[in-house]
Amino acid sequence: MHHGAEARRGEIVTFYSFKGGTGRTMAVANVAWLLGAAGKRVLAADWDLESPGLHRFFHPFLDVSRLSATGGVIDLIREFDHATTADEPREPSWYAHYAQIERYALPLNWTFARGGSVHLLSAGRQNRDYATQLGDLNWEEFYERRHGGRFFDALREDMRRHYDYVLIDSRTGLSELADICTAHLPDTLVNCFTFAEQAINGAAVLAREITTRYRNRAIRILPVPMHVDTTQPAQAQAGRTVAMRRLAGLPADMTEAQRRRYWAAVEVPYQPAYAFEEILAAVADPPGLPGTLLAAYQELVTHVTRGAVTGTPFMDEGLRRRTAARFVRTPDPAVTEVILHYDTADAVWAEWVAAICRGAGLTVADLPSGSQPPARGHGRRLTVVSAANAAALSRLTRDERAPDGSPPMAVYVADVAAVPAFDASHSVRVTGGDVVAASTGLLTLLGHAGTVLDGPDLPVRFPGVAPMVFRAPPRNPRFTGRDDELRRLRARLRDRDDAALLPAGTRVAVQGMGGIGKTELAAEYAHRYAAAYDLVWWIDATADVTGQLTTLAQHLAVAARGSPAATARAALAALDRGRMYRHWLIVIDGADDIDTLVGLLPRGAGHVVVTSRNPGWAEHADLLEVGLFDRVESIAHLRRRLPTIRDSEAVQLAASLADLPVAVAAAGTWLADTGRPPADLLVEPGRLGPGLQVTWDASLHLLREQTPAAYRLLEICAVLAPEIPLPIVYSDALAGALAEVDPAVTDRWMRGKLLQAVNRLALLRLDVRSQDADGARVLMHPVLQRVIRSRMSDTDLASIRHHAHLVLAATRPGAEVDDPRSWPAYGALWPHLDASGAAECSDHSVRQLLLHRLRYLRLRGDTGESRTLGRRLDEVWTRALDTPADPAVHDALRRQLRHLRDHTGAFQHDPNAR
Numbered sequence: 033m034h035h036g037a038e039a040r041r042g043e044i045v046t047f048y049s050f051k052g053g054t055g056r057t058m059a060v061a062n063v064a065w066l067l068g069a070a071g072k073r074v075l076a077a078d079w080d081l082e083s084p085g086l087h088r089f090f091h092p093f094l095d096v097s098r099l100s101a102t103g104g105v106i107d108l109i110r111e112f113d114h115a116t117t118a119d120e121p122r123e124p125s126w127y128a129h130y131a132q133i134e135r136y137a138l139p140l141n142w143t144f145a146r147g148g149s150v151h152l153l154s155a156g157r158q159n160r161d162y163a164t165q166l167g168d169l170n171w172e173e174f175y176e177r178r179h180g181g182r183f184f185d186a187l188r189e190d191m192r193r194h195y196d197y198v199l200i201d202s203r204t205g206l207s208e209l210a211d212i213c214t215a216h217l218p219d220t221l222v223n224c225f226t227f228a229e230q231a232i233n234g235a236a237v238l239a240r241e242i243t244t245r246y247r248n249r250a251i252r253i254l255p256v257p258m259h260v261d262t263t264q265p266a267q268a269q270a271g272r273t274v275a276m277r278r279l280a281g282l283p284a285d286m287t288e289a290q291r292r293r294y295w296a297a298v299e300v301p302y303q304p305a306y307a308f309e310e311i312l313a314a315v316a317d318p319p320g321l322p323g324t325l326l327a328a329y330q331e332l333v334t335h336v337t338r339g340a341v342t343g344t345p346f347m348d349e350g351l352r353r354r355t356a357a358r359f360v361r362t363p364d365p366a367v368t369e370v371i372l373h374y375d376t377a378d379a380v381w382a383e384w385v386a387a388i389c390r391g392a393g394l395t396v397a398d399l400p401s402g403s404q405p406p407a408r409g410h411g412r413r414l415t416v417v418s419a420a421n422a423a424a425l426s427r428l429t430r431d432e433r434a435p436d437g438s439p440p441m442a443v444y445v446a447d448v449a450a451v452p453a454f455d456a457s458h459s460v461r462v463t464g465g466d467v468v469a470a471s472t473g474l475l476t477l478l479g480h481a482g483t484v485l486d487g488p489d490l491p492v493r494f495p496g497v498a499p500m501v502f503r504a505p506p507r508n509p510r511f512t513g514r515d516d517e518l519r520r521l522r523a524r525l526r527d528r529d530d531a532a533l534l535p536a537g538t539r540v541a542v543q544g545m546g547g548i549g550k551t552e553l554a555a556e557y558a559h560r561y562a563a564a565y566d567l568v569w570w571i572d573a574t575a576d577v578t579g580q581l582t583t584l585a586q587h588l589a590v591a592a593r594g595s596p597a598a599t600a601r602a603a604l605a606a607l608d609r610g611r612m613y614r615h616w617l618i619v620i621d622g623a624d625d626i627d628t629l630v631g632l633l634p635r636g637a638g639h640v641v642v643t644s645r646n647p648g649w650a651e652h653a654d655l656l657e658v659g660l661f662d663r664v665e666s667i668a669h670l671r672r673r674l675p676t677i678r679d680s681e682a683v684q685l686a687a688s689l690a691d692l693p694v695a696v697a698a699a700g701t702w703l704a705d706t707g708r709p710p711a712d713l714l715v716e717p718g719r720l721g722p723g724l725q726v727t728w729d730a731s732l733h734l735l736r737e738q739t740p741a742a743y744r745l746l747e748i749c750a751v752l753a754p755e756i757p758l759p760i761v762y763s764d765a766l767a768g769a770l771a772e773v774d775p776a777v778t779d780r781w782m783r784g785k786l787l788q789a790v791n792r793l794a795l796l797r798l799d800v801r802s803q804d805a806d807g808a809r810v811l812m813h814p815v816l817q818r819v820i821r822s823r824m825s826d827t828d829l830a831s832i833r834h835h836a837h838l839v840l841a842a843t844r845p846g847a848e849v850d851d852p853r854s855w856p857a858y859g860a861l862w863p864h865l866d867a868s869g870a871a872e873c874s875d876h877s878v879r880q881l882l883l884h885r886l887r888y889l890r891l892r893g894d895t896g897e898s899r900t901l902g903r904r905l906d907e908v909w910t911r912a913l914d915t916p917a918d919p920a921v922h923d924a925l926r927r928q929l930r931h932l933r934d935h936t937g938a939f940q941h942d943p944n945a946r
Contacts, residue, residue: 042192042193042198043337044188044197045198046200046202046220048222049204049224049225050225051225051228051230054231054258054259055259056258057085059222059300061090063329063336066345068150069145069148071146071148073147074151075150075151075198078153079155079201080201080202081203083448084155085463086152087449088450088461092355093141093142094138094140105156106155112180113174116179127179130186133153133190134151136154137152138154154449197337200213214238215242218251219251221251223235223238225256226257227272227275232275232278254298255279257299257300258300259300260302297331300328300332301328303325308469309460311359313329316356316359318349319346319347367480369412370396372385372389372414372416374400375400375421377418378418378445380495380562380563381495383492383564384495386398389414392475393483394480412438412440413438413440414440414442416443417442417443422448422449440458441454441477442459442460443459443462458477461473470494492564493566495563498563499562499563499565499566500566500613501568501587502562503570504562504570508555510669512665514552514556517656521540521656524654538640539653540654540655541642542554542658543644543645543658544645544657545794545797546795547694547728548660548694549693550644551621554643555619564615565613567615569617571618577620578600581600582599582600585599585600589611607636610636610637615637615638616636617641618638618640618641622643622644626644626649630652645731645794647791660691661691661692663686670685670700673701674704689815692815728795735795738789744770745761746820747832748766748769748839749761751867751869752836752867754812755863757809760839760840761783761787764842765843769838798811833869834875837870838878840861841880844881849891858885874917874921876921876928886905905932906929
């Protein structure tokens with residue numbers, strides 16, 4: 033060993049695996065411990081920024097509070113990246129200051145023999161935003177324009193100068209961050225893999241990349257099989273043989289005989305006992321026994337150090353046992369009642385935890401974040417900890433975390449840093465794909481270690497394993513709100529699981545108007561609950577559904593039949609029988625044509641979600657109507673795009689868009705892209721019109737082509753107020769306006785068919801508030817009204833407005849406005865006069881209706897509004913006298929104008945004037 037930091041020239045070793053779940057992190061921790069015990073100065077660096085877990089193997093020797101407060105890899109890179117933006121003179125080696133690794137290296141609280149030590153460099157402060165920003169960093173610019181390569185060179189030299197060995201736990205997969213760990217920094221690459229086909233291929237791809245693209249780096253590659261199940265010798269040997277062929281010639285610095293001996297000796301066996309908790313085999317396994325993890329790691333250390341470290345360091349047996357005991361959780365007395373607390377993003381994990389608890393006979397109270405806690409009882413708080421809530425939970429105090437006075441428990445479902453509020457002895461991690469280890473660990477935490485659950489398969493799928501097949505649109509990173517709708521959708525699907533034996537199976541139709549967010553809701557459900565399914569398959573109902581089912585057949589091991597239709601039917605039959613996949617989700621998006629699609633829906637024990645504008649799905653599925661955003665959701669969505677928007681601006685903008693999700697999203701995008709103030713959209717809402725038209729174009733075109741009279745009905749509704757009394761829609765006057773397009777609509781029954789055609793496309797919504805027809809109304813969203821008006825020419829728009837004015841005048845109540853009993857009926861007309869611009873109408877009957885409104889206001893004592901309306905009408909009608917017209921028309925207008933002035937009493941004019 034070298035003496036002194038200046039003389040030291042350390043070795044950097046990266047541990048990499050293409051897939052997770054190989055035991056790579058455990059290998060890093062154990063190799064670091066063995067090297068420290070051999071007198072080496074070691075740094076163990078956690079570069080798995082999205083799923084950091086290295087610290088868990090050292091937790092008995094770390095100050096958890098200090099770990100949470102100390103930076104790490106993320107902070108090193110972000111500090112340097114931020115410094116590159118400063119425009120100031122610099123020394124040639126200025127970047128070396130930011131590459132000083134010891135600022136963030138935490139020593140383990142353990143005295144190693146012969147002067148050895150182990151330091152931990154964590155991933156960094158566990159803030160999801162930091163990790164996301166780092167993942168989104170423009171690495172090409174970082175290297176070329178910001179001296180990123182020099183920074184990592186300096187970092188490499190700083191680590192070599194201070195440590196004999198630097199062990200890097202690399203991020204999985206192929207990415208820029210993984211390249212830094214596997215190509216830029218290391219001298220040796222420990223290429224970890226299991227004997228699964230994908231894992232072997234991933235290891236081979238990386239090895240080829242390193243040996244060809246980075247030949248000048250001369251990186252030594254040590255292939256290391258992991259999690260080898262020695263109880264299946266034939267399968268293990270087959271995997272070993274395949275791996276040796278795919279990774280032929282590795283390790284490269286050996287003769288062929290030495291290479292064969294290496295492959296026979298270097299592999300890490302699978303030991304089920306280590307699946308329950310993170311514990312160092314270097315202290316848990318007795319030394320000198322073959323076949324143990326300790327023996328495997330010691331063999332690996334020999335090759336990592338090129339034979340410089342061999343044998344097992346001595347540790348007093350009593351000390352070894354006491355140290356190993358520090359890793360073991362001591363369960364509390366058996367828990368009988370659990371209050372399950374979790375973030376809504378982890379609902380699928382909460383379902384699994386609840387199923388395990390109930391299977392063991394425990395009572396479970398469900399408490400998603402934001403919910404009111406149940407009445408104080410004897411239940412133990414069990415929190416599901418993930419990336420979604422770890423940062424918030426880390427701010428909890430001890431009082432906040434223990435409402436019932438007993439220590440709370442935590443079940444970690446993601447590789448996040450330990451939350452200080454939860455003691456290690458009252459926590460369990462269930463990450464990884466081993467359902468037996470996960471369920472056993474959870475039951476052990478709850479004090480039910482000996483409990484055997486009924487049957488090998490729970491009704492809830494283990495979320496630790498990703499779906500085997502997943503096809504859905506990308507997740508919308510700006511998806512906002514809708515937690516209630518998602519919970520209701522999930523609840524209805526699960527509540528209907530028993531209905532899978534019925535002909536309809538388990539189906540829920542998400543229904544609502546265009547732009548309401550049905551597709552976004554279904555896509556978010558598919559992603560949020562993906563882990564509840566073995567197969568998730570998205571079908572676009574506007575495309576070739578049969579072809580998409582034929583493609584699905586390939587994933588169900590269904591051989592092609594004589595025709596695509598026959599293959600599609602076979603795929604549906606395979607789903608019905610649960611062939612290959614027990615838990616499946618089929619989403620059929622845009623399923624407006626019920627007759628064509630209803631025969632292509634699977635039954636069986638899976639789930640079917642349909643999105644449609646057509647309310648007719650209620651006959652074939654459980655209907656879930658999706659409405660507008662509530663105001664809080666609208667404001668939240670705007671804030672995600674426009675963090676600096678003021679409260680008053682967000683409220684006004686949401687109100688102007690009437691909380692229509694597609695309009696709120698369009699407004700946020702337009703304002704973010706243009707940098708314009710929200711006031712611009714309040715003054716000119718038409719700026720969003722062209723961008724929103726695509727939402728309804730297909731439906732409007734279909735309606736106009738197939739049912740012109742229904743489209744005319746929609747146009748007339750578009751110039752009225754959004755809430756239209758049903759008597760107006762069914763009036764003879766409106767029928768007369770529609771008869772220009774289709775004479776058959778004079779029949780009242782035919783008018784009902786028109787309304788049904790529009791409703792089927794969710795362009796209007798029928799709201800029946802009481803059995804009395806006067807209590808019913810038709811609802812049309814203001815943004816859709818604006819879009820339809822924008823599709824008309826000025827001439828057409830004026831004609832439609834005139835039709836609407838005549839309809840309003842013709843539906844005036846028969847009773848005089850002086851009778852207070854007529855006021856509700858009259859009051860229902862007034863908003864439509866304003867919306868349609870009736871004050872500009874030249875028809876005598878419409879002007880008479882406006883005079884009735886003026887008298888209505890005076891009788892009700894609304895003098896201010898009466899005066900405003902009177903002045904407006906006087907101005908418009910006086911101007912109309914200057915327009916050439918038939919003398920009889922002008923005479924009638926003069927009489928109405930005098931009548932107006934008599935009623936207002938606010939104008940003094942010569943009665944003989946004009």
